[in-house]
Amino acid sequence: MKSIVKTLTAAALGLGLLAGCTNLPSDSTRLTERTAPITMNSVVFSDYNLSRTWDGGIFGDGERYRLTVAQHGQRATATGTTEVYAVLRNHTDYDYQVEARTQFFDQDGVPTDVKPTWQRLTVSGNSLATYRELSTSTQPLQYRVEVRELN
């Protein structure tokens, strides 16, 4: 009887450890986002607590997220400046206070426009929220939006 209990306990512990291995923490250096190439016209989570992916784990690739980007894009305003938007989706039951900022680049990939500023935003639990940012320049631009949790 004792040996059966011991075996079951060991098996449970082993499963628990393996299950733990399926989730890399946000401070892991093995997260894909840490070394991902910089892409234009994109929205990224600079806070890996909100969203992170990894590959090569015991159970293969993995993903963990609280927020995701439902859609994003840009359009020209009436004065020719660029408006960028990103729709964030909260997959949790809790409201999230986040900050977002947009870095604009010209068509050659050179950073341009005014210095990006963090803008606060609340994404209610299980809801969508839209972040918008305007450029000041009228030239065609590319963008990169960064999202992090509010400190």
Next chain:
Amino acid sequence: MKTACALATASLVLSGCASNIDNAKGKPSVYEDVSTTGSVGGVGIESQDVVAVTDKMMRDMMANPLLTGRSTPPRIIIDNEYIKNESTSVVNTNMFTDRLRIELNRAANGRMVFVGRHFSDMVQKERDLKRDGAVDGGTIRKTAAQAGADFRLGGRISSLDAIDRNTGTQSRYSQISFEMVDLELGTIVWSGLYEMRKAARDNVVYR
């Protein structure tokens, strides 16, 4: 001999204690990012709020066709004259108007022209010297008068405070509004509103 040595040692120890110099390393000053919450924060208007408000207003004005879509760039006055602080926050409203004017002027790149009405006395003194013949006429041009403006910025800061007596937590809702007024018609051609609510228990003093 032994007694002499003991006395010498004791006097040395005592002389060490007599020094008033505290030779401990002090805490150095730390530079912080002006656009994020710093190590000292309360419910009042802080640097990150000034930056966020002016940045939002600037971008919004640049997207307004009544201000930047004109064939002749409009002349605009942005100064502290018609900005009222009716809130409980201690803040120098010049910080808003100065940052807004400077950032707009840099970003507009000629799409708006800013009139330095707060420098008008400086300009008038030089004009008087030129017309009196005390100095020559300069190299650029002569005009009949200083520039008149098409639009001027007005605004208001207001707040609503609440405090929880049990926990000491203080909450403040702040509303910052800016409006651009047509200086002939009196119509408002652009409006911008920024609002925030902060709660804190820290005992921060703003000066």
